[in-house]
């Protein structure tokens with residue numbers, strides 16, 4: 172079965188929950204620290220690219236028989252152009268089943284300007300669309316094509332600032348983002364301890380707690396935070412320094428031998444994961460399926476991790492069926508993350524689904540649907556509304 176057409180276009184995926192929150196999310200008043208925080212013109216995380224008025228890139232890959240696969244990523248304007256004007260035209264007429272070859276072609280087609288960064292988002296969108304198409308052509312869920320199911324259901328944690336609400340929803344693990352960084356000095360460290368201590372009190376001692384610095388720390392602040400938070404039994408510390416600084420990861424690993432460390436959402440393609448795996452720079456890899464190069468890249472990262480006894484917990488993996496299917500199939504994957512505005516207090520998770528057909532987390536666990544491909548229930552009418 173050959174690929175007949177590849178078309179990328181921009182869509183909006185913001186959910187419109189019917190339920191009015193019983194109180195506003197704390198995310199409206201607590202803002203995570205971003206690496207831009209050292210400059211006064213970027214208060215409260217502004218300047219972060221996700222807040223730019225860019226919609227998201229969606230991809231439809233159509234096979235000769237008319238069957239279609241759907242893919243998604245971030246950063247619509249540059250990514251749709253990379254797909255429509257470069258990657259897409261070079262894949263037309265190839266076998267729709269040859270996901271390994273097509274991924275390798277896309278990486279090599281990007282050598283001149285690097286398969287990382289924005290290009291990686293384009294490769295990811297196209298690759299997940301190809302896996303959706305393959306599943307539909309074979310009439311099987313993607314997790315089966317990947318060798319699963321490896322587990323009955325996936326243990327999920329919720330990321331954000333509304334921990335009391337996450338406990339009501341049945342989560343048994345949750346992650347805070349650090350609202351302060353090196354620019355806030357000792358005062359920031361003190362406020363962070365107050366937030367972490369208060370959160371530990373809210374969730375009790377039988378719920379796992381993690382802390383994510385969103386690449387905004389330096390080595391010194393990372394070490395001081397880790398030491399200061401030790402009494403609160405953090406399961407892991409995440410994304411503490413800039414993603415490209417592999418030597419920094421190496422030195423922090425040496426300075427904090429006891430701390431469980433996690434990163435990888437801003438690592439693209441395979442090279443940083445391979446380098447980090449060989450040196451055990453972190454304990455947990457957190458690639459994002461829609462950013463790192465799609466299902467094909469993410470599966471390779473899982474195998475690399477397994478060979479090096481590193482766990483994988485996909486960044487935002489439970490927000491969409493793509494990460495759910497991979498997590499269902501891969502032995503290296505231990506948990507799943509639900510992020511991107513989990514839901515404001517009182518709003519059911521089912522009302523926050525961005526892509527129809529996405530399985531909803533219940534009581535802290537999820538199992539993706541057995542429908543072919545990723546089980547998405549996307550039709551022409553939905554696409555037209557989303558693209559409007």
Ligand SMILES: [Mg+2]
Nearest residue numbers: 383409410436
């Ligand atoms: Mg993170």
